Amino acid sequence: MRFTQRLMVSDVVLPKAWLMVLALGLFVQLTGLLFNSDGSRYATQTYLLLFVPALVLFLWQRLSLHTWSQVPGVFFLCLLAWVLLSGLLNPGSSNGAVYWLKIALLILLYVFAVACLVRHKRAFTWLLVAVTATAVVFAWLTLYYQFGVLDKPVSYRALRYARLHELGWRGLADLKNPIIAGLYYGVFAVLLTYLLVGFKVRAWQAALLVMGMSGLLAYILFTASRGAWFATAAGGLATLLLFPNVKSRTLIGLGCLMVVVVASLFWPEIQYEQRRGVSGRDLIWGNWADRLPEFWLMGAGAGADLIFNFPNSSLGFLHAHSLYLQLWYEYGIVGFSLFVLLLLSLLWKGWQCRAEPLARLGLALLVLAMVAMVSDVYAIFHRPSPYWVLFWFPVGILLGVSRRDGRECLEPSVQEKPENDSLTLT
Structure with a gap:
């Protein structure tokens, strides 16, 4: 399978003004949840600064057909089309066709915007530096405010039942849920790892990156979200393996x-976590399997809730606690198959293009998302949220990455040996 770059000159080189507009819009979408205590304000900023400019650029580039003509692009469009059909024709869908058309268009524009900026490596790299630095600052501020100002205890028992998910001051950096918070900051931990091992950095820069990583990992640890722990570890390890050098x-x-x-130090706590198992997810997954004959073919409908109540308890849930199972429940075998094909095609393209550093970054971020989606992540077809940063961001990276000289992405053994990017962080 070959992924060729079929780009016109006007598609490759965007004016600096457009690069600044796209970078600002993506910066707001990626980090706006940290600055805004009001979700509607975040939505307004994202619409005006990202989606409106992306729509204008999308029309100017004549729908950017080169982005969708590659194999992952075809599967991406087919998946969005199936979501639209489910929203229109399946009576179990939670909203009407207009709502799902809006969601599909927003996702399309978001992925397009990321793909466009990825083709301008330097601009995209500085965006990564900016968003990662912002996340690091908020991670350290949260740790300082929670444990320095509010003087919360740092014992395992206290942290297990008062899990970190917000700064705690004026509603800033409130991600509502510790699982979401852990996965969200996990993305930036992978980005920071990429900056550390993928670039030639000076000693003081490496020290700053290590300090930043310490804050991010401490935050993720204190969310007590095992899904975030394993996903971040998988994404970080993938980054290190994809950038083989002395640092990695x-x-x-x-x-x-x-x-x-x-x-060795926390063996009793590890045993306790092992006894907790999957925290009741096995019962939810078993209920999903029992009901499989009801929805396996066409699905229960776009956005449909998978309602489950624990036996002899008032505690209930509205989703499968696994995005793979939830997508099958909502969109049936066709939607699930298209999603799996999209993932496989993105992995294949990233591997074929692995001579490009951003392709390897996209692979690492996709690995993080794929591990997270096993036991967490309830939806990706909805309004902009941290889950967009987790999943649609690496999708955009891998759809946009290509050789800048227009040649095919070949195996490194045929093309060239992967090396660290020559751009230094100064």
């Missing part, structure tokens, strides 16, 4: 040593 090998060694030390 050193970090892998230090990581293995840290795992051994932590396991």
Whole structure:
């Protein structure tokens, strides 16, 4: 399978003004939840600064057909089309066709905007630096305010039942749920790892990156979200393996040593987590399997709730606690198959293009998302949210990445040996 770049000159080189507009809009979408205590304000900023400019650029580039003509682009469009059909024709859908048309258009424009900026490597890299620095600042501010100002205890028992998910001051950086918070900051942990091992950095820059990573990992740890722990570890390890150099090998060694030390120091807590198992998810998944004959073919409808109540308890849930199962429940075998094909095609393209550093970053972020979606993430077809950062952001990266000289993305052994990007962070 070959992924070729069929771009006109006008599609490759965007004016600096457009790059600034796209970068600002994506910065607001990626980090706006940290600055805004009001969700409607965040939505307004995202619409005006990202979606409106992206729509104008989308029409100017004549629907950007080159982006969708590649195999992952075809599966992406087919998946959006199936979501629209489900919203229109399936009586179990939670909203009407107009709503799902809006959601599909927003996702299309978002992925398009990311793909466009990815083709301008330097501009996209500085966007990554800006959003990662912002996330690091908020992670450290949260740790300082929660444990320094509010003086919350740092014991395992206290942290297990008062899980971190907000800064705690004036509604800033309130992600509503510790699982969402852990996965959201996990994305930036992978981005920071990429900046550390994918670029030539000076000693003081490396020290700042390590300090930033410490804040992000501490925040993720204190969310007590095992899904976020495993997903971040998988994404980080994928990044290190995809950028083989002295720094990455050193970090892998230090990581293995840290795992051994932590396991020996916190063995009772690890045993407790093991006894907790999947926190009742096995019952939810079993209920999904029991009801499979009801929805396996066409699905229960776009946005339909999978209602489950625990036996002898008033506690209930509205989704499958696994995005893979939830998508099958909502969109049937066709929608689920299209989603899996999209993932596989993106992985294949990223692997074929792995001589490009951003392709390897996209792969690492997609690995993080794929692990997270096993036990967490309730929806990706909805309004802009942290889950867009988790899933649609790497989709946009992998759809946009290509060789800048217009040649095919070949195996590195045929094309060239992957090397660290020559751009230095100064």
